[in-house]
Amino acid sequence: MSEIDILKALVKYNTVEDKENQKILTYIEDYLKPLGFTIQKKEKYLIMSIGRKPILGFIGHSDTVNYIKGWSINPFDVKVKEDNIYGLGVCDMKGGIAAFLQALAEIDLNTLKRGIKVYITYDEEIAFSGIKEILKSHEQFPEYIIVGEPTDNQIIC
Numbered sequence: 001m002s003e004i005d006i007l008k009a010l011v012k013y014n015t016v017e018d019k020e021n022q023k024i025l026t027y028i029e030d031y032l033k034p035l036g037f038t039i040q041k042k043e044k045y046l047i048m049s050i051g052r053k054p055i056l057g058f059i060g061h062s063d064t065v066n067y068i069k070g071w072s073i074n075p076f077d078v079k080v081k082e083d084n085i086y087g088l089g090v091c092d093m094k095g096g097i098a099a100f101l102q103a104l105a106e107i108d109l110n111t112l113k114r115g116i117k118v119y120i121t122y123d124e125e126i127a128f129s130g131i132k133e134i135l136k137s138h139e140q141f142p143e144y145i146i147v148g149e150p151t152d153n154q155i156i157c
Contacts, residue, residue, distance in 0.1 A: 003102035004085075006031070008078040010094040011087040015063045018044070018122045024062045028120055031101055036109050037118065044122045045130045047139070051115025057142040058116075059131075060097040060149075061124035064089035096148020117142050 013024040025046045029039060032048050040047040067075040067088050075088035085095070097120070104116070121130025 001102075001105070003098045004078070004080065006101050007085070007087070007090060007095055007098035010098055011078050011089055012076050013062075014076055015089065015122075016066045017126075018063050021062055021122050025120060028062075028097070028101070028118075032104070032118065035104060040117075041137070043133075045134060046120040047117065047134070049115055049117040050109055051112040054115035054117040054142040055144060056114070056116050057119060057145040058100045059119040059121065059145055059147050060093050060100065061121045061130060062094075062097075063122050063125050064092070064094070065125050091150050093148050093150070096150075100146070100148055115142075 009027060010024060013020040013027070015021055015024055021044060025042060028046060029042065029048065032050075035050070037048040037050045040049055073079050073086055078085060078087040078090065080086075087094075089095075100118070104118075109116075119134065121134065123129035124131065
C-alpha cells in the first residue's frame with residue numbers, strides 16, 4: 001500500500017471536531033498490528049509500540065479544522081492534480097501520519113535494537129486536549145520524537 005493509498009483512507013474519516021476519531025484510530029491500529037505493534041493505550045488517543053525501550057517516537061493528531069464554504073471538491077476524498085494533493089487534512093496532518101505509517105511498513109522492524117512508539121492524539125486544532133491528556137498520564141516518551149506537523153521546513157527542537 002502506498003502513502004497515497006493510506007492518505008486516501010485517512011482523509012475519508014470526518015475527524016472535524018473528532019467526529020470519527022475512534023474509526024481513524026481503529027484504522028491506524030489495524031495497520032500497525034500486523035507489523036508487530038501492540039496497543040499501550042487506546043481511549044480518545046492511541047499509543048502503540050514495538051520493541052523494547054523505545055528510543056524513537058512519532059506523534060500526530062487525527063483531527064482537522066472544518067472545511068470552508070465553497071470548497072470545490074469533496075473534502076473527504078483525495079484528489080491528486082499535477083504536483084498537488086487536495087483533501088481535508090492532507091497537510092495538517094493526515095499526510096504526516098500517512099508518511100510515517102508507510103515508512104514503518106518499509107522498515108525491517110525485526111532488526112530494531114530499540115523500540116518505536118506511535119502517538120495519535122485528538123483535539124489538537126482547538127484545545128490540545130489529546131497531548132494534555134497523555135502528559136497527565138505521566139507517559140514515558142522516547143528520547144527522540146518526530147512530529148509530522150507542517151512547519152515550513154523549519155526543524156523545531
